[in-house]
Amino acid sequence: MNQTKPRVALFITCLGDQFFPQVGECAVEILRRLGVDVAFDPAQTCCGQPAFNTGYRNEACEVAARNLELFGDVDYVVAPSGSCTTMVRSFYPELFAGDAARLAQVERLRGRFYEFSEFLVNVLNVEDVGARFPHRVAYHDSCHLLRELGIESEPRKLLRAVHDLELVEMSDYRLCCGFGGTFSVKFPEVSVAMGEDKARAAVESGAEYLVANDSGCLMHLAGVIHRERLPLKTLHLAEVLAGEGPK
Amino acid sequence: MTEPGVQSNSIHELARRAMADAHLEEAYRSSSLRLYTHRLSAIAKVPGFERLRDRAREIKRDVMEHLGDYLEQFESNIIRLGGEVHWAPTAEEASAAVLEICRRAGAREVVKAKSMVGEEIELNHALEAAGIRAVESDLGELIVQLAGERPAHIVAPAIHKTREDVSRLFVEHLHSEPTTEPERLTAIARGALREIFARAAVGLSGANFGVAETGSIVVIENEGNIRFSTTAPRIHIVLMGIEKLIPRFADLGIFLRLLARSGTGQKLTSYTSILTGPRRAGEDGPEEMHVILVDNGRIRTLADEKMREALYCIRCGACLNACPVYRKIGGHAYGWVYSGPIGALITPQFMGISNARELPFASSLCGACREVCPVRINIPDLLLHLRTEAQQRTETPRPPRSLVSERASMRIWAWAMKRPWAYSLGGALMRFGLKAFARWDTSSGGRWVKKFEWFPLSAWTESRDFPAPARMPFRDRWKKISTR
Known part of the structure; x- marks a missing residue:
C-alpha cells in the first residue's frame, strides 16, 4: 500500500441512503479502520438502474450521466451494493454506447468503481x-x-x-x-x-x-x-x- | 384443442392461476430441478465443456451472419438428393404447404413426431380444419394433445403432468385401465400408435439441425417414434425453422455433445437420426422428403443486430430448467409455444412486441439462464433490450391502484434524481408520508408498512412488509461523521 492514504468516495446508493444509512456508517467505519480516507459527495443520488431495468433508457441516461461528473478526484469509488456496482461497471458502457465522450468518462469511472467486499479483499488485500x-x-x-x-x-x-x-x-x-x-x-x-x-x-x-x-x-x-x-x-x-x- | 394465437400479454393472470395450484407448482419445481441437476452432473464429466460452448456459439454466430448463403447451399443439396424444399414466410404458409402435400397424397391422417415449429404454426388446427387427423407419436405431445394444452416445456411437453394426471387422461381418452406405472403408461400409448404407424402415408417431424454441407436433417429423441414417423410412412415432411442450420457435418459432433447434456443431462439421446434425402434405390425409407423452411418472424429477428443472438438457440430447454420464474409460473403462463427465458425472448420477436410486451418483464434478470445456455446467449441483456423496445413501441399497461402512468412516474423520478435538492425533498416526503402507515414492531425492532393503497407499494405489501425509511438519511448523518 502507498504511503499516502487511498482516497475513497462512498457511493451510498439511493436505497442505502434512504433506508439503510447505518450500512453506510458501518462501511465508513471499516474503511477508516483500514486506513482509508473516505469522502462523501452529497450531490450523488441514484445510479439510474430503476429506469434502465424497466426499459426507460433515456431517463436512465440522464440520471447516470451525473455520476460520470462526480467522482473526478478520488482513487476509488466504493458502493455497498453489487447491483449498483454492476450498473456502473457492466451497464453504463451499454447505456452510453455511441457517445464517445461519455464512454471515455465511463471507462475512467468503471476502472475505479468497486463493490464493498471486493474492494476490501481484492484492493486492500484484507480479509x-x-x-x-x-x-x-x-x-x-x-x-x-x-x-x-x-x-x-x-x-x-x-x-x-x-x-x-x-x-x-x-x-x-x-x-x-x-x-x-x-x-x-x-x-x-x-x-x-x-x-x-x-x-x-x-x-x-x-x-x-x-x-x-x-x-x-x-x-x-x-x-x-x-x-x-x-x-x-x-x-x-x-x-x-x-x-x-x-x- | 388449444386456444389459437398468442396470450402472452395475459401472463399476469396466467401466472397467478398457475401459482394457485400447489400440485402444479410442485410438478414444475421437482421436474425442472431434476433436469437442472442432471445437466450439472453430465457436464462435470466432459473436459473442455466450456470450450465446446464457445465453439458452438462461434459457429452459430457465423451461421446467422451468412444465413442466406447457408440456406441456399442446404436447399441445393436437398434438391440434389431428390427431396423438395418449400419456403414458408409465415405460419399460415407453412401449414398450407403441409396440407398441400397431404392433399396430393390423399392422406387423411398424419403421424407427427415432436416438433416445436409444428406447435408454433398451430398445425393441428390447420389439419383439423382440413379434416386430417393429427396423430401425436411423442408421448409428451400425446399427453398434452389429450389434455387440450400446449407444450409446457420445450423438450418435455408434459413436464407438468404427474403419473396420476397421465393415468386419468389415458382412462378418459384411450379407455385404458388406470395405472401409474410408467412402463404400463408407455405401453398403452404405444399400443394406440403402432397400428397407425403401419398405415399412415405421411409422417411429420421437426429438425434439431440441418447440415448445409450435406443437406442432412438431424433429429434426436429417446422414444424411437421419430425414427418410426420419418421412415415408415411413404412421405416424410420436415418442419424446420431457418435458424436450425449448421455449416458442416463435422460441426454436428460439437452440437450433439452439448444438446442432450444441456437439456436432459444425457450423453446422447437414445436415438440420433441423420436423414439425408429420401430413399435411394435398394434402400428403405420414405419415397418423398419435403423440407418446409419456416421464417415466421425469424428474418425480422435476424435483421436486428442485437436480437439476432436469440436465433443461436438450439432448443435444449436448459434455461427453462434453471429459471426460478419458470419453476414458479410454469410454461403455459408465457401464453404461447415457447416458454421460460428463451420464450420471453423469441415470442415478442416472432409474434410482434405488442402481442407479448409483458414477457421481457417476467424475469428477475438473475442470469441463471445465461449460465446454462450451451451457446451462451446473453438472455438478461437481450431481455433488457426488449424492455426498452416494449416501452418505446407499445402502451404500458397501467398497474392497478396507480396514481400516474409508469412513463410519467419515471419522468418525475428522473427529474428529481438529477436534482439533489429534489431527491432529498422526495425522501423527506416519503418519510413523512409513510410515517402514518408504518407500525412499530418490537420483535424486529423496526417500523414496517403492512398495507398501502397505492402502487407500487400496494403491490409490494400484497404479501410482504415494507420497511419504513430511516429517520435520517445517510447524507444527513454524514455531516456528523465526516470529520471524525
Missing part, C-alpha cells in the same frame, strides 16, 4: 477486519454480484475471518431471491414466492442471520421474513464486519 460476531450466518449472493461481477469468494472470505462467526451455506445458494428491481412490483406473487423459498432455505440452514451485499435483496427478504414471522434476521455484510472485535 480479517478484526470483527467479532458470535452467530450462525448464511450469505446470500445477489445475482448481479455473483453472475455479472463474478464475486463469490470475497464476501465469504471476509465472513470466515470474523471471530466466532459460523458461516453456513443454504441449499441452492446461487438461486435468485426474487427481488429483481421493478420485477418485485410487476410480478409481486412470483417475487414473493421466490423470496419465501430463499428465506426458508436460510432458516433450514440453521442460520440466525441472513447476510447480503445488496439493499434491494435485503429489503425484499426482510419484508418476506417479517410478514411470515420467520426466526431469522437480515443484515448487510458491512454491519457484520463493523461488529465489535475481540478485546
Whole structure:
C-alpha cells in the first residue's frame, strides 16, 4: 500500500441512503479502520438502474450521466451494493454506447468503481477486519454480484475471518431471491414466492442471520421474513464486519 | 384443442392461476430441478465443456451472419438428393404447404413426431380444419394433445403432468385401465400408435439441425417414434425453422455433445437420426422428403443486430430448467409455444412486441439462464433490450391502484434524481408520508408498512412488509461523521 492514504468516495446508493444509512456508517467505519480516507459527495443520488431495468433508457441516461461528473478526484469509488456496482461497471458502457465522450468518462469511472467486499479483499488485500460476531450466518449472493461481477469468494472470505462467526451455506445458494428491481412490483406473487423459498432455505440452514451485499435483496427478504414471522434476521455484510472485535 | 394465437400479454393472470395450484407448482419445481441437476452432473464429466460452448456459439454466430448463403447451399443439396424444399414466410404458409402435400397424397391422417415449429404454426388446427387427423407419436405431445394444452416445456411437453394426471387422461381418452406405472403408461400409448404407424402415408417431424454441407436433417429423441414417423410412412415432411442450420457435418459432433447434456443431462439421446434425402434405390425409407423452411418472424429477428443472438438457440430447454420464474409460473403462463427465458425472448420477436410486451418483464434478470445456455446467449441483456423496445413501441399497461402512468412516474423520478435538492425533498416526503402507515414492531425492532393503497407499494405489501425509511438519511448523518 502507498504511503499516502487511498482516497475513497462512498457511493451510498439511493436505497442505502434512504433506508439503510447505518450500512453506510458501518462501511465508513471499516474503511477508516483500514486506513482509508473516505469522502462523501452529497450531490450523488441514484445510479439510474430503476429506469434502465424497466426499459426507460433515456431517463436512465440522464440520471447516470451525473455520476460520470462526480467522482473526478478520488482513487476509488466504493458502493455497498453489487447491483449498483454492476450498473456502473457492466451497464453504463451499454447505456452510453455511441457517445464517445461519455464512454471515455465511463471507462475512467468503471476502472475505479468497486463493490464493498471486493474492494476490501481484492484492493486492500484484507480479509480479517478484526470483527467479532458470535452467530450462525448464511450469505446470500445477489445475482448481479455473483453472475455479472463474478464475486463469490470475497464476501465469504471476509465472513470466515470474523471471530466466532459460523458461516453456513443454504441449499441452492446461487438461486435468485426474487427481488429483481421493478420485477418485485410487476410480478409481486412470483417475487414473493421466490423470496419465501430463499428465506426458508436460510432458516433450514440453521442460520440466525441472513447476510447480503445488496439493499434491494435485503429489503425484499426482510419484508418476506417479517410478514411470515420467520426466526431469522437480515443484515448487510458491512454491519457484520463493523461488529465489535475481540478485546 | 388449444386456444389459437398468442396470450402472452395475459401472463399476469396466467401466472397467478398457475401459482394457485400447489400440485402444479410442485410438478414444475421437482421436474425442472431434476433436469437442472442432471445437466450439472453430465457436464462435470466432459473436459473442455466450456470450450465446446464457445465453439458452438462461434459457429452459430457465423451461421446467422451468412444465413442466406447457408440456406441456399442446404436447399441445393436437398434438391440434389431428390427431396423438395418449400419456403414458408409465415405460419399460415407453412401449414398450407403441409396440407398441400397431404392433399396430393390423399392422406387423411398424419403421424407427427415432436416438433416445436409444428406447435408454433398451430398445425393441428390447420389439419383439423382440413379434416386430417393429427396423430401425436411423442408421448409428451400425446399427453398434452389429450389434455387440450400446449407444450409446457420445450423438450418435455408434459413436464407438468404427474403419473396420476397421465393415468386419468389415458382412462378418459384411450379407455385404458388406470395405472401409474410408467412402463404400463408407455405401453398403452404405444399400443394406440403402432397400428397407425403401419398405415399412415405421411409422417411429420421437426429438425434439431440441418447440415448445409450435406443437406442432412438431424433429429434426436429417446422414444424411437421419430425414427418410426420419418421412415415408415411413404412421405416424410420436415418442419424446420431457418435458424436450425449448421455449416458442416463435422460441426454436428460439437452440437450433439452439448444438446442432450444441456437439456436432459444425457450423453446422447437414445436415438440420433441423420436423414439425408429420401430413399435411394435398394434402400428403405420414405419415397418423398419435403423440407418446409419456416421464417415466421425469424428474418425480422435476424435483421436486428442485437436480437439476432436469440436465433443461436438450439432448443435444449436448459434455461427453462434453471429459471426460478419458470419453476414458479410454469410454461403455459408465457401464453404461447415457447416458454421460460428463451420464450420471453423469441415470442415478442416472432409474434410482434405488442402481442407479448409483458414477457421481457417476467424475469428477475438473475442470469441463471445465461449460465446454462450451451451457446451462451446473453438472455438478461437481450431481455433488457426488449424492455426498452416494449416501452418505446407499445402502451404500458397501467398497474392497478396507480396514481400516474409508469412513463410519467419515471419522468418525475428522473427529474428529481438529477436534482439533489429534489431527491432529498422526495425522501423527506416519503418519510413523512409513510410515517402514518408504518407500525412499530418490537420483535424486529423496526417500523414496517403492512398495507398501502397505492402502487407500487400496494403491490409490494400484497404479501410482504415494507420497511419504513430511516429517520435520517445517510447524507444527513454524514455531516456528523465526516470529520471524525
